[in-house]
Amino acid sequence: MTTEQIVQLCVFGVLFVLVTVMGFVASRWRAGATLDHLDEWGLGGRKFGAWITWFLVGGDLYTAYTFVAVPALIFGAGALGFYALPYTVVLYPIVFLPLQRMWSVSRVHGYVTPADFVRGRYGSPLLALLIAITGIVATMPYIALQLVGLESVLRTMGINGSGLLGHLPLFVAFVILAVYTYQSGLRAPALIAFVKDALIYLVILVAIFYLPTKFGGWSAIFDNAASALAKPNPVTGKPSGSILLSPSNQLQYATLALGSALALFLYPHSLTGILASKGRKVIKKNMVALPAYSLVLGLLALLGYIALVSGAKPIVNQATGKPDSNTIVPVLFGHEFPAWFAGIAFAAIGIGALVPAAIMSIAAANLWTRNIYKEFLHRDATPKQEATQAKLASLIVKFGAVAFVLFVDPQFSIDLQLIGGVMILQTLPAVAIALYTRWLHKWGLIAGWVVGMGWGLYLLYTIPNPSNGKAHFGGSALTLDKLNLLGWQPFAGSQVQIYVGAVALVANLVVAVVVTVIARQAKWFNGTDQTDTTDYEVEDGDPKLRPVGQH
Amino acid sequence: MAEQPPPRKRNPWNLLLLVPLLMLVTSWFNFDQPRLFGMPFFYWYQFAFVPVGVICVGVVYLKSRGEGQ
Structure with missing residues (x-):
């Protein structure tokens, strides 16, 4: 371990202790009558205002993994x-209206999870169970990935044991x-998110204005990155990429962006942040x-090019023996920043892993409790037993999630997260469309889920990675x-990706x-609908809203 | 289920929410030139859509129910 790494570790350690104290103190922060x-x-008293929600949801959506994986990509x-x-x-334009409806109907009926809503809307424990299981399975690898993000900074600081x-x-x-998290619930990540985001903004702004000057400005960076990407990959013999899209990956780019946007607020942890808000x-x-945050993420993504031009090499993960491209941004910071500032940057990424990991585990726990434990195992659980x-x-x-990282190749978590995105998208008809209409029949939704899920997983299974x-x-x-529909290939010969x-969702909708x-x-x-048309429009402070924390 | 009141009339301002989706048309911006601050068109065009998205959502918010408009 070098002196630099020791300085980095000290700064990291101090900030880590600070947020740990905050995490414990959080249980008393704006406390309600009872936890x-x-x-x-699970929802912090459903009373977070605009600022706290901004930090909480921002901390939840823009995770440590995002911050290391996007530049790595x-x-x-x-x-x-x-x-x-x-x-x-x-x-945001896509979810602007549906999220308000979700908030209103959830506050009127006391829903805590998306599966709660589906249960109330269709009166079908089976459909709600499918939604809950999808949510839990999609969230688990996401938590594991936060650990991968945290570990990538630890390894960069020299804690790279085998x-x-x-x-x-x-x-x-x-x-x-x-x-x-056990003690303070959602209040812990909400409070820590302030520190996390302040650090992230500081680091990104410094990185984005300081680093380009070291490598000859953006113009030179893009030109050099273009020639670096054009070199043939030693394994496949083809260029590894380009700074513009190719004819074959434009559709992939657009559908991946759209599909990811549609999926994000179907993840239970994103919805947790929304339901915890005051109105x-x-x-x-x-x-x-x-x-x-999008602006920050876009700027951060460009650090990938700076890393490419700087000649930074990903660190070999001693636990797996393979180079881990997710270490590329930490390595870049370690090389180009003075040790104390690199320490701050690593703390930003590390704490950036803790916030979403806490919220995700709370969301998964809520799903388990409300839609499996209370529904099937202990029907008359009291609110205290639920908590x-x-x-x-x-x-x-x-x-x-820790066991995942300990005993399984991190690559497996990355694969699973990829699968998780496709899976969670299959809940769109039952969760998002149901906010507007009950026209889709519950058996249609179940059949669509089965087909979308099965076909989506099968297609992912068939995709190789030559590199x-x-x-x-x-x-x-x-x-x-x-693409093969029972032997019929509608686009035979096309190299477009x-x-x-998106393919699985279309199949899901058609079957539904x-x-x-x-x-x-x-x-x-078609089941009994517990909700009323007007429930979806209820404004803040309406007497129809159910009191918070009612026993 | 009891007779339900007809759904509220749609707010035409909400259509503004479709505008940011235009950034998904990749063929409109998949070019290197012209560059801005050395950044290829592909990148700064998409950065420019961040404020477009904010303005569209912001206007819809201000024109929405309960905002005294």
Whole structure:
């Protein structure tokens, strides 16, 4: 370990201790009457205002993994990795209206999870169970990926041991996180998010104005990056990427951006941040203000090019023996910044992992408690028992994620997260469309889910990645030539690529509509709707809103 | 289910929310030139869509119900 790395570690350590203290103190921050209720533990009392929501949702959506993986993607493939910018720009206009409806109906009926809403809308425990399981399965690898992000900075600071010992610091960090989330619930990440975002903004602004001057300005950076990407990849013999899109990946770029935008607020943890807010006005303000993070993410993505030009080499992960391209941004910071500032940058990424990991584990715990435990195992659980159950579940979820990183190749988490995005997108008809209409029949939704999920997973399985020699789950870009509908290939010979999630969602919707038409002809029972048209429009302060934390 | 009141009339300003989706048409901006501050068109065009998105959502917010318009 070098002197520089020791300085980095010290700065990192101080900031880490600071947020740990905040995490424990958070339980008393704006406390309600009791923490023994999911409204309080799992949703922070449903009273967060515009500022807290901005930090919380921002901290939740723009995660440590995003901050290391997006530049890493640009570093490896060029322009395609920039999809993160259009993704987070089209996101807010798309979700602006549906999220307000979701907030209103959830406050009227006391829903805590998206599956709660589906349960109320269709009166179908089966459909709600499918939504809950999809949410949990899609969230788990996401938590594991936060650990990958945290570990990439630890390894850059020289804590790069091999075997189980190499994972020890990560394990300690996560135990601390698990304990204060257990105690403080959603208030912990909400409070820590302030520190995380302040650090992130500081680091990015410095990086984006200071680093280009060191490498001859943006023009030279883009030119040099273009020639670096044009060099043939030693494994495939083809260029690894380009600074513009190619004719074959433009559709992939657009559908990946759109599909990711549609998927994001279907993730239970994103919705947790929205449901924890005080009112529709808070949500509306945030949809206007959150793109500030998009700007940061876009600028950060370009650091991938700077890393490419600087000649930074990804660190070999001692636990797996392979170079980990996710270390590229930490390596760049370590080389180009003085040690104390690199320490701040690493803390920003590390704390950036803790906030979303906490929110995700809370969201998964809420799903387990409300839609599996209470629905199938303990029907008359009291709110206090629900809260206790959720706290325990949040611990199990986090240790599950640690076990993932400890015992499984990190690549597997990345694959699973890719799969998770395609999976969560399949809940769109039941969660988002149902906010507007109940025309789709519950059996149509179930059939659509089965087909979209099955076909989506199958397609992902068939995609190879020639550059690292993987035969399956090599990416989310499907070549249209390979599209095969029971033997019929509508686009045979086409090299154009498309996002698998978009294909699976279209199949899901088509099946849902067809089965709905059949079900309506046959007059199958479509469940009982607990909600009322006016529930979706209820404004802040309306007497229809259910009191928070009611026993 | 009891007779429900007809849904509220749609606010035409909401159509503004479709404008940012135009940035998904990649063939309009997949070029290197002209550059701005050394950044290829592909990149700064998409950065320019961040304020476009903010303005569109912001206007819809100001024109929405309960904002005294």
